[in-house]
Amino acid sequence: xxxxxxxxxxxxxxxxxxxxxxxxxxxxxxxxxxxxxxxxxxxxxxxxxxxxxxxxxxxxxxxxxxxxxxxxxxxxxxxxxxxxxxxxxxxxxxxxxxxxxxxxxxxxxxxxxxxxxxxxxxxxxxxxxxxxxxxxxxxxxxxxxxxxxxxxxxxxxxxxxxxxxxxxxxxxxxxxxxxxxxxxxxxxxxxxxxxxxxxxxxxxxxxxxxxxxxxxxxxxxxxxxxxxxxxxxxxxxxxxxxxxxxxxxxxxxxxxxxxxxxxxxxxxxxxxxxxxxxxxxxxxxxxxxxxxxxxxxxxxxxxxxxxxxxxxxxxxxxxxxxxxxxxxxxxxxxxxxxxxxxxxxxxxxxxxxxxxxxxxxxxxxxxxxxxxxxxxxxxxxxxxxxxxxxxxxxxxxxxxxxxxxxxxxxxxxxxxxxxxxxxxxxxxxxxxxxxxxxxxxxxxxxxxxxxxxxxxxxxxxxxxxxxxxxxxxxxxxxxxxxxxxxxxx
Numbered sequence: 208x209x210x211x212x213x214x215x216x217x218x219x220x221x222x223x224x225x226x227x228x229x230x231x232x233x234x235x236x237x238x239x240x241x242x243x244x245x246x247x248x249x250x251x252x253x254x255x256x257x258x259x260x261x262x263x264x265x266x267x268x269x270x271x272x273x274x275x276x277x278x279x280x281x282x283x284x285x286x287x288x289x290x291x292x293x294x295x296x297x298x299x300x301x302x303x304x305x306x307x308x309x310x311x312x313x314x315x316x317x318x319x320x321x322x323x324x325x326x327x328x329x330x331x332x333x334x335x336x337x338x339x340x341x342x343x344x345x346x347x348x349x350x351x352x353x354x355x356x357x358x359x360x361x362x363x364x365x366x367x368x369x370x371x372x373x374x375x376x377x378x379x380x381x382x383x384x385x386x387x388x389x390x391x392x393x394x395x396x397x398x399x400x401x402x403x404x405x406x407x408x409x410x411x412x413x414x415x416x417x418x419x420x421x422x423x424x425x426x427x428x429x430x431x432x433x434x435x436x437x438x439x440x441x442x443x444x445x446x447x448x449x450x451x452x453x454x455x456x457x458x459x460x461x462x463x464x465x466x467x468x469x470x471x472x473x474x475x476x477x478x479x480x481x482x483x484x485x486x487x488x489x490x491x492x493x494x495x496x497x498x499x500x501x502x503x504x505x506x507x508x509x510x511x512x513x514x515x516x517x518x519x520x521x522x523x524x525x526x527x528x529x530x531x532x533x534x535x536x537x538x539x540x541x542x543x544x545x546x547x548x549x550x551x552x553x554x555x556x557x558x559x560x561x562x563x564x565x566x567x568x569x570x571x572x573x574x575x576x577x578x579x580x581x582x583x584x585x586x587x588x589x590x591x592x593x594x595x596x597x598x599x600x601x602x603x604x605x606x607x608x609x610x611x612x613x614x615x616x617x618x619x620x621x622x623x624x625x626x627x628x629x630x631x632x633x634x635x636x637x638x639x640x641x642x643x644x645x646x647x648x649x650x651x652x653x654x655x656x657x658x659x660x661x662x663x664x665x666x667x668x669x670x671x672x673x674x675x676x677x678x679x680x681x682x683x684x685x686x687x688x689x690x691x692x693x694x695x696x
Contacts, residue, residue: 255284256292258440258463262301263292271435272301279305281440302434309448313418315426321412329410330359333402339395356680363414366400370416371446376400419448427455435459501534509541522547560673565590566642573643577618579610579625585639586632594661595635602629652681 258276262269269289276282282303290298304311313320321329334340334349348354369376376397407413431437439453439462453460508527515525529535542549565588572581585591586603609615609625618625621636638658645651659674 254440254463255281256288258285258438259288259292261438261461261463262289267436269301270299271433272438273431273434273436274301274303274438274440275308276303276305276440281305301438308452309419310415312422312426312430312452313415315429316418316421318418318421319412320415320418321407325410325412326363326414327356327359329406329412329414330362330403331355333399333406336402336406337395337399340399343392343395362399365396366403366414367416369400370419371448373419373447373451422448424455427452431456431459436461438463501537504534505537505541508538512542512547516547561588561590562673562677564588566677569639569643573640577621577623579615579617582618582625583607583610590662591635593664594658595631597631602632648681652678655681 258274261267262272274285276285282305285303286300289300290296331349344358345354348358379393379397403414404417407417437456437460439460445453512525512527516522527538529538539549565585568581568585568588572578572585575581583603583606586597586606592598606625615625621640622633626636627633638654642651642654642658645654655678659678
């Protein structure tokens with residue numbers, strides 16, 4: 208590879224006919240650069256090959272080995288590397304898993320893991336049994352699916368983090384320190400957690416993360432009994448539960464760390480490894496502000512950022528975390544105006560997507576009594592045009608002209624001649640009528656699926672993400688509704 212680079216570069220240099228000494232100097236430099244590149248390429252070892260070499264050099268019995276890999280893709284690379292090193296096409300492979308170690312251990316308990324509908328139902332019961340919950344969440348969030356779903360997901364995520372970090376809620380002391388201001392809230396949250404545990408125990412159905420509390424060393428031994436070697440590849444971070452598991456298997460555990468000089472990944476297992484630079488921690492006092500307005504909050508934030516940047520803190524080491532989207536927009540605009548590079552990261556903006564926008568228009572159209580202004584907005588939608596094969600914009604201009612000329616403000620029905628004259632438009636609004644008047648979440652899911660199935664052209668990632676969110680939510684509510692009906696019955 209290096210010689211090809213040199214010949215190509217030399218030919219280009221000779222074409223411009225430089226002085227002889229300069230040509231020799233440049234040619235020597237190119238040889239040196241080529242040798243460096245070649246040495247780097249030849250010296251680099253892929254993580255999968257590094258793991259395979261580890262197993263090969265230690266003559267480890269692959270049949271008795273468990274490899275915990277960072278990704279699914281790593282599995283296939285490791286398999287190829289093993290076949291290459293053993294110089295065979297038929298080899299007993301080690302057991303390979305990724306992040307499902309927790310699930311495998313939980314399976315040994317023999318308890319039932321809850322599905323989404325059961326999780327929602329059990330937490331609904333726990334919320335009902337928890338007094339003063341309205342101090343944490345909107346008072347009526349239990350009476351409507353949409354706010355209930357959003358709040359429940361946040362609650363379950365918080366429970367999941369607590370369980371994986373093995374934090375005992377009964378030992379959390381909120382009366383002192385920075386959390387003293389939220390003592391009352393934490394007590395209510397603690398009660399909700401306890402009621403959720405009780406509901407699961409009574410139902411004998413468990414949230415996965417709550418099963419971690421029940422896993423003991425004997426369960427870990429049962430799973431690991433057939434493995435003489437466990438190889439953990441490139442861990443980046445571990446939960447407290449994972450730390451406990453790996454500590455228990457330390458007599459047979461080997462760890463391959465990422466090869467980097469920027470961070471010592473071995474620290475996550477409390478080991479030390481030479482040749483790595485440890486990251487330095489800077490202890491800074493925590494200051495709590497209670498700004499009276501977004502403007503005050505913005506000015507305080509900008510002053511803190513200015514102080515940090517002036518003190519030499521790199522911009523890429525500063526993170527501003529805020530749940531107020533309007534404030535984020537204000538801060539983003541202010542920093543951009545000041546010439547400060549900003550990486551503005553937030554969740555997927557479902558409500559700003561064209562797909563969600565079309566569904567909002569459908570809701571507004573039928574909710575307004577078939578307003579023709581909204582009708583025209585729907586007809587302008589590219590998604591509507593694609594779904595019902597309406598090419599070009601002539602049909603929209605004709606429709607708009609007719610609405611204005613005949614002064615049509617509202618339609619009498621979706622079979623009005625304004626729509627019915629074109630069977631494609633009539634078909635579209637008939638489907639929209641079914642979506643709007645869906646009698647159940649199951650019907651809504653089926654009707655949305657019918658609409659989305661008509662969109663066969665290539666789309667960007669955001670379209671598929673929003674599509675899956677919408678259909679997934681409808682299906683989730685369908686399961687939840689069925690479960691609630693059974694409970695009432």
